[in-house]
Amino acid sequence: xxxxxxxxxxxxxxxxxDLASARETYSRIVDxxxxxxxxxxxxxxxxxxxxRYQEAIAWLTRAFDLKPGDRRYREALGQAFALxxxxxxxxxxxxxxxxxxxxxxxxxxxLGSALQAQGALHEAASAWEAVSQRDPRRADALNxxxxxxxxxxxxxxxxxxxxxxxxxxxxxxxxxxxxxxxLQAQGRHEQAxxxxxxxxxxxxxSPAALVNLGAVLIECENPQEAADVLARAVAIAxxxxxxxxxxxxxxxxxxxGREAQTQxxxxxxxxxxxxEAANxxxxVCRELGEHKAAMEAFETAIQxxxxxVDAYNNAANLLRALGRQDAACVLLRKALALxxxxxxxLNxxxxVxxxxxxxxxxxVCLRQALASDPGNxxxxxxxxxxxxxxxxxxxxxxAEARRWAAQHEMPLRASRVAQxxxxxxxxxxxxxxxxxxFREHCQAFFMMPLLSxxxxxxxxxxxxxxxxxxxxxxxxxxxxxxxxxxxRPLGDAALAEKIxxxxxxxxVDLAMHMADGRPLLFAxxxxxxxxxxxxxxxxxxxxxxxxxxxxPYLDPSSHDSQYxxxxxxxxxxxxxxxxxxxxxxxxxxxxxxxxxxxxxxxxNPCKLTDATLDLWAAVFxxxxxxxxxxxxxxxxxxxxxxxxxxxxGIDRARVRFAAFQPRDAYLRTYHEIDLALDTLxxxxxxxxxxxxxxxxxxxxxxxxxxxxxAGLSQLANLGLDELAAFSDxxxxxxxxxxxxxxxxxAGLRASLRARMEASPLMDGVRFARGMEAAYETMWRxxxxxxxxxxxSAS
Numbered sequence: 001x002x003x004x005x006x007x008x009x010x011x012x013x014x015x016x017x018d019l020a021s022a023r024e025t026y027s028r029i030v031d032x033x034x035x036x037x038x039x040x041x042x043x044x045x046x047x048x049x050x051x052r053y054q055e056a057i058a059w060l061t062r063a064f065d066l067k068p069g070d071r072r073y074r075e076a077l078g079q080a081f082a083l084x085x086x087x088x089x090x091x092x093x094x095x096x097x098x099x100x101x102x103x104x105x106x107x108x109x110x111l112g113s114a115l116q117a118q119g120a121l122h123e124a125a126s127a128w129e130a131v132s133q134r135d136p137r138r139a140d141a142l143n144x145x146x147x148x149x150x151x152x153x154x155x156x157x158x159x160x161x162x163x164x165x166x167x168x169x170x171x172x173x174x175x176x177x178x179x180x181x182x183l184q185a186q187g188r189h190e191q192a193x194x195x196x197x198x199x200x201x202x203x204x205x206s207p208a209a210l211v212n213l214g215a216v217l218i219e220c221e222n223p224q225e226a227a228d229v230l231a232r233a234v235a236i237a238x239x240x241x242x243x244x245x246x247x248x249x250x251x252x253x254x255x256x257g258r259e260a261q262t263q264x265x266x267x268x269x270x271x272x273x274x275x276e277a278a279n280x281x282x283x284v285c286r287e288l289g290e291h292k293a294a295m296e297a298f299e300t301a302i303q304x305x306x307x308x309v310d311a312y313n314n315a316a317n318l319l320r321a322l323g324r325q326d327a328a329c330v331l332l333r334k335a336l337a338l339x340x341x342x343x344x345x346l347n348x349x350x351x352v353x354x355x356x357x358x359x360x361x362x363x364v365c366l367r368q369a370l371a372s373d374p375g376n377x378x379x380x381x382x383x384x385x386x387x388x389x390x391x392x393x394x395x396x397x398x399a400e401a402r403r404w405a406a407q408h409e410m411p412l413r414a415s416r417v418a419q420x421x422x423x424x425x426x427x428x429x430x431x432x433x434x435x436x437x438f439r440e441h442c443q444a445f446f447m448m449p450l451l452s453x454x455x456x457x458x459x460x461x462x463x464x465x466x467x468x469x470x471x472x473x474x475x476x477x478x479x480x481x482x483x484x485x486x487x488r489p490l491g492d493a494a495l496a497e498k499i500x501x502x503x504x505x506x507x508v509d510l511a512m513h514m515a516d517g518r519p520l521l522f523a524x525x526x527x528x529x530x531x532x533x534x535x536x537x538x539x540x541x542x543x544x545x546x547x548x549x550x551x552p553y554l555d556p557s558s559h560d561s562q563y564x565x566x567x568x569x570x571x572x573x574x575x576x577x578x579x580x581x582x583x584x585x586x587x588x589x590x591x592x593x594x595x596x597x598x599x600x601x602x603x604n605p606c607k608l609t610d611a612t613l614d615l616w617a618a619v620f621x622x623x624x625x626x627x628x629x630x631x632x633x634x635x636x637x638x639x640x641x642x643x644x645x646x647x648x649g650i651d652r653a654r655v656r657f658a659a660f661q662p663r664d665a666y667l668r669t670y671h672e673i674d675l676a677l678d679t680l681x682x683x684x685x686x687x688x689x690x691x692x693x694x695x696x697x698x699x700x701x702x703x704x705x706x707x708x709x710a711g712l713s714q715l716a717n718l719g720l721d722e723l724a725a726f727s728d729x730x731x732x733x734x735x736x737x738x739x740x741x742x743x744x745x746a747g748l749r750a751s752l753r754a755r756m757e758a759s760p761l762m763d764g765v766r767f768a769r770g771m772e773a774a775y776e777t778m779w780r781x782x783x784x785x786x787x788x789x790x791x792s793a794s
Contacts, residue, residue, distance in 0.1 A: 003029055007039060019046050037066035041073055044080065053084035071097060075107070082114050090114040105134040109141055116144065121152045132164070139169035146178055158182055173203035177212050184216050192216050200229070207237035214246050221491040223253035234263075241270045245277050248284075254489045257284050268300075275305035279314060286318050287468045294318055309335045313348050320352050323660045326635040328352045343373035347382060356637035357605030357644075359390055377520070380404050381513035388538055389606050392681040392704040394562035401541025401564060404513075409523040409542050416544070421528040421782040423505060428460040429779060432504040432527065433481075436466035436488075436516035440473045440663075442686045443510060446534055449578045449764030451480035455772060462504060464495065466516065473580070492518055496526040506775050509545070510534045529778050532565060536685070537574060537706035539563040547778050549771075550574055553713035554706040562705070568774045572760035573717045574710075576767035577689045584664065586695035586753055587671045589746040597739045600629035600673035600696075602658065602666065603687045605641060607679035613648040615701060616677055618732045620650050623739055628655045629673055631666075670694035674745055675738055683710040692718070692756055695749035699723050699738065701731040717760045718752075 010025035023046045029039040044059030060077040067073060078093035094111035102108075112127030125148045131141035146161035162179035165172055180195035196213040203209050210233035217226035227250040233243035248263030261284045267277035282297035298315035301308055312335035319328035332349040335342065350365030363386050369379035384404055387397050423429065431454075437443040454461050461481040466488040467474055478484040483502075487495050495518070499507060507527035511517030512535040522530050525544045532540050533549040540548075541564050548565040551574045560567055591597045599619070601608070608630070620626060628650065632638045634657075642652045658669050667690060676691040678684055678700035684691070688698045688711060700711025702724055712724040723738075725731035738745055756762050 003033055003036065006032075007036075010039070010042065014042065014046070019049060022046060035066055037063050037070070037073075040066060041070075041076070044076060048076070048080055048083065053080055056080045057084060057086075071100075075110075078110055078114075082110065082117070085117070087114045087117045091118070102130075103134065105131045105138060105141070108134065109138070112141065112144060112148075116148055116151075121148050124148050125152070128161075137168050139165040139172045139175060142168060143172065143175045143178060146175070146182075150178075150182060155182060155186065171198070171202045173199045173206055173209055176202060177209055180216065181212055184219065189216060189220050193220060205236060207233045207240045207243050210236070211240075211242045211246050214250060218246070218250055218253055221494055223250045223489055226250040227254060239270055241267050241274060241277075244270065245274065245280075248277070248280060252280065252284055255486070257288050260284050261288070273304040275301045275308050275311065278304060279308065279311045282311070282314055282318070286314075286321075289469060291318060291322060307338050309339050309342055309345060312338075313345055316348055316352070320348075320355065323633050324635075325352055325356045325633045325637055329356075329636075341368075341372040343369045343376045343379060346372060347376060347379035350379070350386070351382060354386055354389075354606045355604070356633065357608055357641050358637075359386065359606045359609065362386060362606070363390060374407060377408050380407065381517065381519065384541070385513045385536070386606075388536065388705070388707045389682045390609070392611075392708060394559070394705045397705070398539055398541070398562055398564065401539050403541075405523075405541040405543060405564070408520065409544065412520065412523045413543075416525040417500060419500065419525065419528040421505065421779060423779075428456075428458055429775060430460045430462060430503055430505045431775060432462040432464055432499060432502070432507045433510060434464045434507060434518060434521065435510040436468070436518075437510070438463060438465045438474050438477050439467050439469070439471050443534065444473045444477065445577055445580060445686065445689075446575055447477060447510070448480075448580060449576045449762070450768055450771060451477060453764040453768035454480070455768070456482065459772060459775070462502060464499065466518070492521040492524060495521055496524040499526040505529060506531060506778060508533055509540070512536065512538065512540050529782050531568075531775075531778065533574075537710065539565060546782065549774060550706060551713055553716050554709045559706065568777060570767075570774060571770045573713060573767070575685070575689065575714070575761065576764055577686075577693070577756070577761050578764070579690070579693050581664075584668050584671070584694070586749060589674060589742060589749050590672055591674045591742055592746065596625045596627055597623065597674045597742075597745075598627045598629055598672055599623075599675050599677050599735070599739070600670075601677050601679060601684070601687075602629075602631040602669060602673075602691070603679050603684045605630075605632045605637065607682050607684070608641065608644075609680065610644075610648075611681065612679045613645060613650070615680065615728055615731060617648040617650055618728070619677070619735045620654065622732060622736045626654070626739060629658060629669070630655065631658045631660065631669075634659055666690075667694055670696050674749075675699065675735065677735065678711045681705060681708045683708055685710045688714055689756075689761065692752050695752045697723060697738070697745070697748045697752060699725065699731060699735050701728065702726050714761060718755055719759070720755075 006025055006029050010022050014022035026039045026043045029036050040059055041063035044056045044063060047056035047059060057080045060073060060080055064073040064077060074093055074097055078090045081090035081093060091114045094107055094114060097107050108127050108130040112124050115127055116124035125145060128141045128145035128148060131138050142161050142165035146158045149158035149161055159182060162175045165175035176195050176199035180192045180199060184192035193216050196216055199209040200213050210229050214226045214230035230243060230247035230250050234247050237243055244263045244266045248260045251260035251263060264277045264281035267274050278297050278301035282294045285294035285297055295315060295318060298311050301311035312331045316328040316331040329352055332345055335345045346365050346369035350362040350369060353365060354362035366379055366383040366386060369376055384400050387400055391397055462483045462485060463481045464485045464487045504527045506529040508531045509522055512532055514535045523542055523544050530545050531547045531549060532545050537550055537554050545565050547568050548563055549570060550567050551570045554574055555567055632641050638657050642655060645655055646652055670691055673696050676696050676698040678698055680701050681703045683700055691698050698711060702709055702712045715721055715724045723734060725734050760766055
């Protein structure tokens with residue numbers, strides 16, 4: 001058979017897509033005639049089609065050497081160099097061809113691609129414009145021009161280029177997608193969403209278009225539709241890592257932790273070095289309580305990307321939650337070495353330092369976090385809460401709360417929905433409680449007696465729960481409300497809309513500025529009447545928060561100017577306590593067998609201020625045989641605290657430490673304590689109630705702020721006012737006298753639990769009636785039914 005006949009047969013096989021047969025026949029021709037340039041050229045084309053770019057370059061170079069004047073060979077060689085990522089050589093080929101004839105838009109397109117791949121963005125942009133000048137219908141070139149401008153940080157020019165691409169070819173899925181993601185990055189989510197929906201309509205089978213739409217839907221707090229869209233992407237392209245990754249993000253936002261976990265692990269099977277998937281997997285594992293798996297995932301993320309600051313932070317937060325404060329500090333300092341002004345890292349380090357008892361250093365970090373990013377709401381809330389432990393100046397705390405409101409609440413005021421406090425005749429007053437802690441958490445000790453005793457014939461009770469991992473306490477609490485709402489997947493705006501639709505009359509914030517609170521929900525005025533209670537006695541600073549609950553002991557009338565909210569005083573007490581267990585029982589007085597008195601405080605170390613240690617030092621100077629038992633995390637924090645105690649004159653040999661423990665073991669620690677010492681300026685709250693439940697009396701030093709008057713409130717409700725000291729000398733005298741009177745101390749220990757059970761502190765019915773009277777007072781005031789409402793709800 002003649003060579004030309006063979007070539008014709010090879011060409012037909014080639015056009016039919018039978019590349020193996022075409023290659024075999026072209027090779028026979030070259031064996032017969034090594035100078036047959038077209039056959040050599042076609043072998044190079046087959047290699048390009050099969051992704052064998054280096055082999056293709058060799059064949060195409062040989063073809064060019066055989067026939068230097070054939071432009072086709074040079075064009076194909078330029079393409080092969082580009083596909084092999086040999087962009088400089090590709091650029092040289094295209095420039096040579098364009099020097100001879102610059103009219104071909106395809107050559108300009110090839111040059112633009114090679115230049116952009118090398119980062120020569122200015123020259124690349126000129127090449128894309130050259131394509132458009134020669135063929136205005138080339139939407140692909142204009143789309144690439146937009147990408148180039150985006151890389152040059154020229155968003156306006158990028159937007160113009162994408163719009164020109166769409167004018168040249170309406171419905172171009174690539175241009176729609178790129179313009180959509182550009183607007184998404186600018187925060188123009190509504191426009192972005194519309195464009196990305198058009199992209200999906202134009203290319204319904206495109207995984208990339210579906211992924212981008214899903215991602216913007218997640219940002220727009222529409223995780224359910226996002227999950228539906230991304231499930232389609234995963235079905236179309238099971239091995240496309242961005243589809244599984246974003247699907248995992250949507251499932252996580254919906255609270256479907258197990259399903260999200262599956263998707264993130266799928267991503268890591270596809271791309272083992274996908275740091276973001278490993279990091280997100282760690283977050284999900286932590287939420288599921290799988291701490292070992294979570295830490296392994298964070299370590300994988302850091303190994304894949306050693307400068308991954310977010311992964312260092314997440315690993316440190318896990319270590320903090322596990323009580324490994326020193327290890328958490330190490331990771332956070334590594335993160336700061338990578339990014340010294342990273343606001344989230346400074347915030348997290350501030351929290352860890354606060355937990356370790358290094359309150360002053362923690363507050364410095366929190367202020368640095370805010371200086372780095374004034375919009376960091378979490379850091380600002382953490383700072384505001386931390387100031388309650390540091391400062392006895394209520395005016396300074398209020399000033400910071402108002403700064404918080406000016407920064408974070410003010411932008412939302414214009415979008416508030418006005419709601420008149422109107423209730424249909426005969427309908428129960430609807431009360432909504434908002435919390436992420438309807439679970440095994442100290443908050444449950446106070447919510448259980450209230451919820452279980454609400455008068456449901458007069459009040460319709462709703463709970464808006466953002467609990468990550470519900471437990472048996474969650475289930476018990478849910479039995480005491482009319483409607484339980486699991487709202488964890490909802491953002492603040494969506495939750496505000498839901499609460500309005502539910503017709504809630506009075507909305508109660510149980511977290512304020514503590515962890516996992518929703519202050520921006522309340523800033524949106526989700527209900528006609530909004531109230532702060534329980535998290536801690538203090539102020540939110542929000543002008544949308546109408547009221548705060550308190551009691552006559554926490555807040556005498558002279559305190560009213562210290563808060564942005566109107567104070568409503570409950571008849572007896574701010575707290576109604578239920579330990580939710582009868583064990584462990586109260587034991588005998590430890591001093592009777594030990595031969596010395598053990599004073600103790602199981603409060604968080606952040607409450608052990610210098611003012612507190614100075615006060616205690618005078619006690620230990622007067623009681624040379626007394627011992628001290630404190631709670632502090634193991635490691636460096638204990639050593640620092642011991643050194644601080646020594647500087648204040650309390651010998652290290654007189655001090656023992658207990659670790660953070662599960663509740664039963666923590667309560668049993670009171671079996672070793674004879675008398676509890678309170679802290680200043682922030683008294684014990686739940687801790688003091690726990691101590692007295694275990695028979696351990698608490699001597700308090702009454703402070704200047706409501707947080708420093710908690711001991712007074714609790715002791716007054718127990719009829720033990722004599723244990724509340726209004727001066728340092730009185731505090732020392734009370735502790736010393738009681739420590740030297742073991743019969744009296746033993747009598748208190750034996751009777752305290754019964755005294756608590758008989759007091760307003762554990763009278764759930766009485767407390768619920770007081771709360772309900774307070775709600776009715778608020779409702780009447782807001783409706784204008786009374787013109788001079790009383791200060792007390794009693």
